[in-house]
Amino acid sequence: MRLSAFVRMRLITHNMLTSHVKGVKNGYPLVIKAEDIKEQETDFNPDFISRMITRIEWPALTKAMEMIGHTDQLPEEVPKDYETNNDFLKQAHHALMEIEVITGSLTCPESGREFPIANGIPNMLLNEDEV
Structure with missing residues (x-):
């Protein structure tokens, strides 16, 4: 399998990326400008998604869904029973694992630098002068 298969621009990836441009104090979350989006079904693993929920910055994920035009597909907050709430875990799985930005850009919220x-x-x- 190609390495690029592991670094695809899924929303789980977006949730972990930040801008490291010199002088930037708050480079998170990056603004998504999507030109082309693909949705591809993947195997649902509720245990994996349940474990990932505690690592996800939920407000950043719901904002990312808004930025790509997928509004109202996730609750504003993680439900208290998320570990056993299969409907919620499927929604989170879809958002995190099945939506991929094919072309577009990520913009640092502080510097405006586009990636x-x-x-x-x-x-x-980064360019040499940005490090």
Whole structure:
């Protein structure tokens, strides 16, 4: 399997990315400008999603869903019974694992620096003067 299969621009990836441009104090969450989005069904693993919920910045995920035009697909807050709430886990799985930004960009909320997304891969490399 190609390495790029592991770094695809899914919303789980977006939730963990931040801008490291020199001088930026708050480079999170990155603003998504999606030109092309693909939804692809993946195997649902409720145990994995349940474990990931505690690591996800939920407000950033719901905002990301808004930015790509998928409003009202997630609750504003994680339900207290999320570990046993199969409907919620399926919604979270879809948002985190099945939506991929194919082309577009990620923008640092503080500096405005844009990072391109091409072929589903975000390019977060910095120029020498940005390090």
